[in-house]
Amino acid sequence: MEALSYSIPISIFLGAVGLAAFFWALRGKQYEDPKGDAERILSKEWDDHPKP
Amino acid sequence: MTVAPASGPSASACPACLAAPAAESLAGDLKGARLTLSLPTAHCAVCITDVERELARHSGVRAARVNLTLRRVAIEADAGIEAADLIARLKAIGYEAHELDPGLLTSTEADRRGRDILMRIGVAGFAMMNIMLLSIAVWSGAEAATRDLFHWISAAIALPTVAFAGQPFFASAWNSLKARRLGMDVPISLAIILASSISVYETMHSGHHAYFDAAVMLTFFLLVGRYLDYRTRAVARSAAEELAALEVPRATVLRDGAEVVVPVGDLVPGDLIRARPGGRIPADGVVVEGTSEIDRSLLTGESLPVYAGPETVLSAGEVNLTGPLTLRVTAAGQDSSLHRMADLVATAESARNRYTSLAERAARLYSPGVHLLAFGSFLTWLYLSGGDVRLAVNIAAAVLIITCPCALGLAVPAVVTAASGKLFRAGLLVKDGTALERLAEVDTVIFDKTGTLTMGTPEAANLHDLPADDLAVAAALAGASSHPLAVALAEAARGLGIMPAAVTDLREVPGYGIEGQWQRQPVRLGRADWIGAAPGEVTATHLRIGTAVPRSITFADRLRPGAAEAVAAFQRQGLAVHLLSGDVPGAVGALAGRLEIANWHAGALPAEKAALVADLTAQGRKVLMVGDGLNDTAALAGAHVSISPASALDAARTASDIVLLGQDLAPVAEAVRMAAKARRRIKENFAISFGYNVVAVPLALVGLATPLAAALAMSISSITVSLNSLRLK
The missing domain is CATH 3.40.50.1000 (HAD superfamily/HAD-like)
Known part of the structure; x- marks a missing residue:
């Protein structure tokens, strides 16, 4: 039962990390053009970061 | 912006003259053009690359980024770059493009609302998964102190989550209550709040059942439905805005001899306005000066252009074809024929707004039913148990949670999203x-003719009946005009590989036609009465060479x-x-x-x-x-x-x-078929969610529903409904 005392905080922490990552992606406008992003992977004119 | 004054005239006198160009380019930077073009035909990776590469090649364009979801390209360019040039460039490589007025696009605000819902979905999803981990432990047999601990942790996660993520439902339920209606959001909010508060109470008293997972899951699934619904509407709205942004209504007014461009709304009767060839007449008026031909097809459906000269009465919306016209405005704004048309539309529209959607009909039956059921079970159990409020409230809450329209909330938006997406891809x-x-x-289907079944652009029909020499002369004459018949004729001649004859002294007589000299005889192409030909039934232009008998070139409207x-x-x-x-x-x-x-x-x-x-x-x-x-x-x-x-x-x-x-009319028939399918799916979805209720509600009513049963019913019905929607082909 002692395992609970650290496994629960760990699971909640990991979940919170995922949530933070989601927020970060959302704020970074990564969901603006899902269709375009899906197609861009096929393009040879790749870019390291979104153009402004 | 503080740099801008420095680039004024005084800058050239200053010692640091070399800095002036830099300052100027900086000022240019500040107000560099941001253009948005709509790309209705873009659909693939190659389109993205082509468009972006082509635009980047245009000097003055700093950056171009295609958004394939919205089918738009956003361009950052130096001030002075004209959208028309870029559109021509894109047209040359085969992409249709239209300019959009960025002022009319409110997409940024819409994005914020969409992101807001997404954020709430994220929070609810995080909470749901964490609580589910704890709940599974409880369901599989955690006892006494452990169970209480897990319930407390669940409460600590669930309460803030519900308070944050449930806000859209609470706000909407509150609004509908204020308007004395029972919207779909009232039972939803009630179920969420009741489930959370009962669970807190049960946890405090070491109860066996807590519904935190159900409350959060409910919020999550309903938010997903809400987001789908929102996104369909946002996409449609942004595209509708896009269409509105295509036309920027302005008029050129002559004030004290100078031409001033004003918004159409500012015109008053008596104003003198200029109508350029190719432009739309901005207000009702009488021609004072100039002759031309007028295309009234958009107003009346006539495919044949009509003559306009002094004293001709014109209506707003007609297109001026050949010569510049000066008009005296007779009616503007409220009184114009355009506006009278809008009034007709307004009366017709109010009739349509009475349509009640399937979802509304379902909600109308559903909301009161659910409330009655929950309240009835509360009273019954209060009576059966001899006044055990805790038990009665628990059962009523279970009924509300089980019946809560998770699947019902997804039933319509999921199908509409899938169907609209398919139709959007079809154009x-x-x-x-x-x-x-x-x-x-x-x-019943009613088609308009000009511009709908036909393209509204003429096509020369009898070129093969004409001698080659005549054709060459006609092509040369037609090439000198921007009249639609002339353009069509010149294009058709080019298509047949005819070299235009060497016609000299070309002159366009607005409203009549084009004349010139060929092998020392006068040649004319234009209206029947001007040529001296007999006017016919069909759209035609006439050609006369010297004193020979005029020949008619007939036109048919091209089929869409x-x-x-x-x-x-x-x-x-x-x-x-x-x-x-x-x-x-x-x-x-x-x-x-x-x-x-x-x-x-x-x-x-x-x-x-x-x-x-x-x-x-x-x-x-x-x-x-x-x-x-x-x-x-x-x-x-x-x-x-x-x-x-x-x-x-x-x-x-x-x-x-x-x-x-697009140009193609074929998808219209496809749309009707797709709509019939979509409606069938929506009805199936209602049947599915109702089916789950038929099984689960009796369990809840007799007090056998556990949080596990609620969670199962909710997630399975939502997933089934979503999958059924995706079956749409």
Whole structure:
């Protein structure tokens, strides 16, 4: 039962990390053009970061 | 912006003259142009690359980024870059593009709302998964202190989550209560709040059942439904805005001898306005100066241009073809014929707004039913248990949670999202949420002629009857004019590989035609009365060489691609097809014969078109109106559902529910089939979610529903409904 005392905080922490990552992606406008992003992977004119 | 004054005239006098260009370019930076173009035909990775590369090659363009979801490209360019140049460049590599007025696009605000819902979904999803981990432990047999601990941790996660993520429902429920209605959000909010508070109470008293997972899961699934619904609407709205942004209504007014550009709304009767060739007449007026030809097809459906000279009365919306005109405004704003048309539309629209969607009908039955059921079970258990409030409230909450319309909330948006997406890919934009449902009921289709079944652009019909010499002269003359018939003729001659003859002294006489000299004899191409030819029934231009007998070159309106297929498909589906036009009987009858449409009406005025639609509606028919002109708007608005091509006038597009984005008319028939399928899926979804309730509600009523049963019922029904929606082909 002692395992609970650290496994629960760990699971909640990991979940919170995922949530933070989601927020970060959302704020970074990564969901603006899902269709375009899906197609861009096929393009040879790749870019390291979104153009402004 | 503080740099801008430094680049003024005084800058050249300063010692640091070298800095001036830099300052100027900086000032240019600040107000560099941000252009947005719509790309209706872009659909793949190659399109993205092509468009971006081509635009980047244009000097002055700093960056271009295609958004394939919205089918737009955002361009950052130096000030002074004209959208028209970029559009021409894109057209040259085969992409249709239109300029959009960025001021009319409110997408940034819409994005914020979408992101807001997404954020709430994220929070609810995080909480749901964490609580589920703890709940599974409880369900699999955690006892006493452990169970209480898990319940407390769940509460610590669930309460803030519900308070944050449930806000859209609480706000909407509160609004509907204030308006004394029982919307769908009232039972939803009640279930969420009741589930959370009961669970807190149970946890405090070491109870066995806590519904934290159910409360959060409910929020999560309903938010997903809400987001789908929102996104469909946002996409449709942004595209509708896009269409509105295509036209920027302005007029050139002569004030004290100078030309001033003003918004059309500021015109007053008595103003003198300039109408350029190729431009739209901005207000009703009388010609004071100049001669030209006028295309009134968008207003009346006539395909033949008419002559305009001094004293000719023109209406707003007509297109000036050949010569510049000066008009005295007779009616503007409220009184103009355009506005009277808008009034017709407004009355017709209020009739349509009475349509109740399937979702509304379901909610109307559902909300009171759920409340009665929950309240009834509360009273019954209070009586049966001899006053055990805790038990009675627990059971009532279980009933509310189980019946809560998770699947019902997804039933409509999931299908509409899938269907709209499919139709958008086929080139149809669904502007109105209930349009698909209404489209599914259609049994009569009315087509407008000019601009809808036909392209509204003429095509030379009898070039093969003319001697080669005549053709060469005609091509040379036609090449000197921007009149639509001349343009069509020149294009057709080029297509036949005819070299234009060496005609000299070319001169266009606005309103009449073009004349010139060829082998020392005068040659003319233009209107029948100007040439000395007999005017005919069909659209034609006439050619005379020297004193020879004039020859007529006839034109037919080009059929829109897919028009024949669409009409045939409708007839195969057993729908009644009508052709309704303001054009002359000859032209309408010919087209009706070509497309095998038995019911056709020619010379119809706008009010008559609307009356025919109203007539058919009164006979109990559900009418689909397909039209593009101003003369169609009242009929479009009055019909059960309406479609207009993207090339249609602003007012017509606003009045219609669905906009055809491409040139091809064939997807229209496809849309009706898709709508019927979508409606079937929506009904199936209702049946599925109702089916789960039939099984689960009795369990809840007799007090056997556990949080596990609630969680299972909720997630399985939501997933089944979503999967069923995706089956749409």
